[in-house]
Amino acid sequence: MISSHNQNLNVSDVALVGAGPGGLAAAIILAASGASVHVYEAQPIIGGRSRRLTLNGDPGQFHFDVGPTFFMMPYVLDEILAAAGSKLSERVELLRLDPMYRLLLGRPGQEPITLDTTQDMRLMEQRLSAIEPHDGPAFLKFISDNRRKLEAMTPLLRSPIRSVLDLCTMDNMRAGTHLRPWQSLYDHLRGYFKHPQIRLALSFQSKYLGMSPFECPELFSILPFIEYEYGIWHPRGGCNAIMNAMRDIAQELGVQFHFNSPVDHIEFEGRQAVGVRVGGALHRHKHVVINADAAAAMKRMIPESLRGAWSDQNIDRKKYSCSTFMMYLGVQGDIELPHHTIYASRQYEQNLKDISNNGVLSEDPSMYVCNPSRLDASMAPRDHSALYILVPTPNTQPGVNQVDWNSSSSTLRERTLDQLESIFGVGDIRGRIRAEKHITPNEWAAEGIQYGATFNLAHTLGQMLHKRPQHKMRGVEGTWFVGGGTHPGSGLPVIFLSSQITARLLCAELGLRCALDAPPSRSSGMLQEWTSPTVNI
Known part of the structure; x- marks a missing residue:
């Protein structure tokens, strides 16, 4: 159990609840920006759902990632590590997978279609054309269209969306021209592909959000594009190896970890968070960042009278993955x-x-x-x-x-x-x-x-953008969220984007220059390093 630290508040003093990927990322950014950060973790190890599981068997130990096993968009995490003067490739060995994955596409009364996916666009075109001649060339058009779509949507994914007014910036309105909110992902793919199993091969990724492609909004057609553009990677030792590297970087920056320390609740004076209670003891902090399942954490850690629209009843009625x-x-x-x-x-x-x-x-x-x-x-x-x-x-x-x-x-x-x-x-x-x-x-x-x-709250249109829990909780001071329950959503790369958004907002409130806003020389070429060579289509 932790021991209480200095009870005198510093303006930069931050408590982070949970040492999952979102909490680790936020801790690195905040500490690199000059904040004093304490991480309270209920488990004896880091990682949250990205922790390691070890099973003893005959003839030895078997190791598993408990949760995520797909590692994508490495450059997003590299941006965070660059803020700390580090680099992902120097901390973890990443192996690019080819095939990215094998699909066994079931068909009624027949053997499944086997499809090995690859970042080689021409080879992928040939494999799809062997199933349906029309769909190989259609795949190249799909990739080209979604490259433009992701480029247009990137400002939306990297910005806090606090109200509908935040959607009215020029960048976000430009993203809107690529969206058809009335259309499901599967119906959107009908406009490209004839073969139902090929539509399935490019829509099953909605399960990363815990949703059906028949209900998932079409804007998530960027998910398969991201796989083919940036690849799927295996960190040697599993995704938990990345969590360990992030912990090491955080500790090098002075972040203090308190394990076996479940937070009972956030302590408030009026509407101001003043710290966290662990085992009945108050540990004072000016700001508290919650890296836990947002819906469950609100009910457990924040008095209902302070939550506004997020009452117990409203939380329970939301649609979940x-x-x-x-x-x-x-x-x-x-x-x-x-x-x-x-x-x-x-x-x-x-x-x-x-x-x-x-x-x-x-x-x-x-x-x-x-x-x-x-x-x-x-x-x-x-x-x-x-x-x-x-x-x-x-x-x-x-x-x-x-x-x-x-x-x-x-x-x-x-x-x-x-x-x-x-x-x-x-x-x-x-x-x-x-x-x-x-x-x-x-x-x-x-x-x-x-x-x-x-996969948290479902990513329906009524539960996206400003309809998700805010990075800075409304109606109270000093209470923040990171993770898949916030904008932009679930999955490791977007959880890291959530951490960037929250850390930037919190740095501004603390009067600190966010370490993410580094000189170009520190991060130049980062995106290109992780982007697969693409065919001119």
């Missing part, structure tokens, strides 16, 4: 799967309705398998594999969820193992398991995630 059933398997033998393999159900649309609308488990669930030990020997003992398996499921929100996880966990385990054998081609999986752990939606909820919705 799906949850996930996780399996972490230490397996004997080398598994002949690529680093990432994604299976889309034969009845994909029904599978998504089961998750979002019906609140039940599908007979043929979609699932994702990460097989990092094929590339990274540090993840498993020799001649063994560490398999990370994610199955999207209903969250635990009352009125939607119909799943009793006390009885359904074993059912879904067996269904998942059956699919590993029959669809992924992993033979005799049950006889080869040497270590195993599951996480159910109930367990995610017990970690402080509202309804176990692992």
Whole structure:
């Protein structure tokens, strides 16, 4: 447990609640800008959902990322590290994946279509044309259109959106010309691609937001573009290796970490935050930055009388993303799967309705398998594999969820193992398991995630931009948010963007020059370093 530090407030004194990726990023920026930062973490380790899981088995230890395994847009994190005088490539070895991932695109009554995705645009065109001749050239147009779209949207993604007035800047209005808010992502792709499985190959990425492509706004067509433009990377040691590097940088800047220190609540005097209570003791700070599930954290840490529109009732009525059933398997033998393999159900649309609308488990669930030990020997003992398996499921929100996880966990385990054998081609999986752990939606909820919705508030039009929790909470002073619950949304790269926005706003309030606003020489060429060579299309 922590010991109380100096009770005399400095104007630059900041408490950060949670050592997840958003909190670590904000801590680095604030400390590099001159703020005194203390991080309070409930767990004995850093990372939040990006922490490492180690399972003991025969013949040794198997290592897993608990949460995110896709690492994209490295330049966003590099901007943050540059503010601290560091560089991502000097801290973590990043391996560019090719194929980026394998898709097993289910079809009713037929074998799935297998598609290995690549950043080689011409090769990708050929692979798609082999499925549907029209769709290969259409893919090149899709990439070209979304390059312009992301360029136009970048100011919107990097700016605080506090009200509709913030949408009325010239840059943000320019972004609006690329958007069709009345259209779903899947319907948008109908304008490009004839083959339904190819539309699926370029829309399943909506699951990064915990949403169905049939409901997800079309603006998120930038997600597959980002994959093909900037690639998908594996940090040696897993994504948690990035969290460890960020912790090291933060400590070098003087950030103080307090582990095993769950924050009971934020202490207020009137409407001014004055610190955090940990184990009943008050630790005084002028500002408190919350890096936790925003909905659950508001209910637990901030008195309802201070929350304005974010009452308990309103929070409970919001629409939330799906949850996930996780399996972490230490397996004997080398598994002949690529680093990432994604299976889309034969009845994909029904599978998504089961998750979002019906609140039940599908007979043929979609699932994702990460097989990092094929590339990274540090993840498993020799001649063994560490398999990370994610199955999207209903969250635990009352009125939607119909799943009793006390009885359904074993059912879904067996269904998942059956699919590993029959669809992924992993033979005799049950006889080869040497270590195993599951996480159910109930367990995610017990970690402080509202309804176990692992991708936060759903990214519907009514819950985006200024409709999400603000970076600086309205109606109170000294209370801030970072993470997937704020604008621009969930996923590691946009969580880092959220941290940049919050840190800039807080630096301005503290009267500090934000370290992100570095001379061009410190970050020149950063974007180009991480951008794949592209074909002139």
